[in-house]
Amino acid sequence: MTRATWRTRVGFVLAAVGSAVGLGNIWRFPWLTAQNGGGAFLLLYLLVVVLVGVPGLLGEMVIGRRSGRNPVGAFGTLGGDRWRPLGGLALFASVVVLSFYSVVGGWILRYTVASATGAYFPAPQEYFAAIDYGVGAAGFHALFLLATAAVVYVGVDRGIEVATTVMVPGIVLMLGGLAVWAGTLDGATGGYEFYLSLDLAYLRANFFDVLGAAAGQALFTLSVGAGAMLTYASYLGEDRSLAADGTLIAGLNTGIGVLAGLVIFPLLFSLGVDPGAGGPGALFISLAGAFASLPYSRLVGIAFFGVVLLAALSSSISIYEVLVSYLVDEHGASRGGATAAVGTLFLVTGTGAALSPSLFTLLADTIANLALTAGLLGFLLFDGWVLGRLALEEYELGAGRIATLAGRPWFVAIAVILPLFLAFTFVTGIGGVVGVTPTAGQSSAIAVAVVGGCIALFSRRSRA
Template identity: 45%
Template sequence: MSTVNMPRETWATRIGFILAAVGSAVGLGNIWRFPFQVGQEGGAGFLLMYLLFIVLVGFPAMLVEFVVGRHTERNPVGALKEIGGGAWRYVGWIFVATGFVILSYYSVVAGWTIRYTILGLQDGYLADAGEAEGQFVTFASGLDAIFLHAVFMAAVILIVGLGVKRGIELAVKVMVPAIIAITIGLAIYAATLEGASDAYAYYLAPEWDVIAANWTSILPAAAGQAFFTLSLGMGVMITYASYLDENRNLAEDGAIVIGFDTMIAFVTGLIVFPILFTAGIDPGDPGAGAIFVSLAAAFGDLTLGWLIGAVFFGTVAIAALSSAISLMEVVVSYAIDERNVDRMTAAIGIGGAMFLLGIPSAYDLVLLDLFDLFADQILLVLGGLLLMILVGWSLSTLAIEELERGIGDLGGYGTAWIWAVRIPVVLALFVALTLGVLDYVEFLTGPFSEWLADL
């Protein structure tokens, strides 16, 4: 392992760590990605499957990442090398690569949120769905998208470059409470709309025949969404836990993080679907840009829709920033720990490389989908699966002892957690990975090959 000359940073307060972890989890995954995944997969059936993955897979997996990070006090590459041996550092690279790829296109989508916030405050939104789609196509690609991608990435670089305490922790203490308060306020407003009752039925009442007919697509999508929204499989929770300097109750912290994250995702559905149903817009339109087109048209049809839309998209932009800083921190922490690079230098260099990788996603939506499906349904799940196998089957004693720091003797609960990791978590991730690979191959041979043929 490399000799590290720089003192390793730590969180100033417990609330700082929790808000940072919540801020990482509560981002575009909740407010941009979750609604269009629900709509694309048929409504309440996806919601049910997603919640099951959060409880049965997400929580045990988060505890694994927490104990690995706190025990090693390293980035994912260094952590996996320390606990698993030299060959396992390559699994750590999967985590680093995942965060790198995701932030490259995540920043492009975040740029859209900035554009739509400004649009609401300037000209308002177009009520006609066709015109709204044309407007989105104009904004989502080309120089405008690249410029806003650069603006957003610059903000991420600045915050991460300032450090854990002066940058990340200070930022999330402002952003996360604002996200929670505004989201709840928007949900209360959405409940007053005339389409709310039909929207709630679509969102909250599962249709079992739909689940039975589409489970092969719902399962990997729900697993990927659960890992995406909880920032698992990206190395974020390993990295953030590595900055802990006290014996805290990781199970309690994990439950708080997951509780807030799931609440925001759930409440976002209570906002988005009443707005769409009130405007008479189909929530099942596929694609990464669907939520922008559909919601913009819906806001254009509502009284004071320009204001509600600006507040909504502004909230999404803040949430995107709180998540983006965690993704960059994973790669930056590797540069600091393993390469002894100055933090600001690492942030600028890595952020610049991410910006360049994101340009294709800003060029065409098909390329954004290409990156998103690969990172979400393959890289995320693969890294998580391999880590669960290592810790669950080879390092169970170490994991239980580390989790007991700050909790005390877990007794049978520790064994139950490890067996949950060994069997249901590993099995669910293996099935999700297999289906995700098949889904990605279908995309490559379908929409992507058609895109190539049209070039």
């Protein structure tokens, strides 16, 4: 069976940007920023994207292009069957993420439709409470999942590439227009100050909490750790520069996230709404309720939630494709059969999250962050200690002179430095789950021990 490929570089970059853009940028990013000090969070987030996200993204893409396979097949092809469970971790992370992601996608679909009538304007909190979980939420989750499946079914070049080539520019144009409009509102200056000014006292007092939130957001929004970028890179040819493409993807994704903040915070401050209120429901309560007081409120609602819906679809498509590619590559399934099988799985898991607030919260707030962090940690250790020089060779294929010069520093970073950071983040996250918060020194010591043990294990198994 001939494996699909991207038709153009622009198509691949926009598809990957579409995977990274999404609810992470427009739903998750603003409320995490609000709850973690505004500019303090933004600063650490940008640093984590540059120092961790971009090298990690390249590490995942190296495995994908080198193998030309899905996550499970990639590790089996490059390292032998003993490494296939590492790809299984990526599949697990994908299932976790899309199981709650599709529920939120259903909320957005419902709000896009409801904006035409202004149904949520009179009592936004009561409206969201009535539709967030239950049979109705399960139904809209299914509709959102069906739209995702339809694009994936058509294929990589004719479905995903074509759809995201339309979606991503549409997202940028609509967000840009909303940002310009939001800047004309009275009180918008307060939103800019909150979002862009740095409170050093807050940052010093809450550094590790803000860093953990920024790291989790960076991994979530760059779509690393779940195998989506690995899968997309597996459809690439050797003439592409991974360094150039990966940096461009991360830059565009981060720019869209920052742009979303330039829409949301000026709008909230102009309407006197506390930016930290509402948590994960802020987009649907604080912001949606505020639309009622604006001129052309229904059109504003349709435009805003239309942007969010496009972003959510572009991301869900990439996560869905991870499991479809696994069934096609490893089990010889047809794309239609694989799409139907994966859809059935997510219909069940997503319905569970739509009916159970506790399950939704567990998936979205805890398991997803831990799974993505563990997934990327495994990818990078595999690059550094199993592939070794082959990872560096893959990185250098198609790279220009500047990217090639950065190859060795990149390799050192993914083999040692970034795994230590990811292990520290993982240990801190586990501590939060079990209710025991280790000190920075304790977390660092545990992280060093974990990475050291993993390096010894990976090195020994690679020689076996």
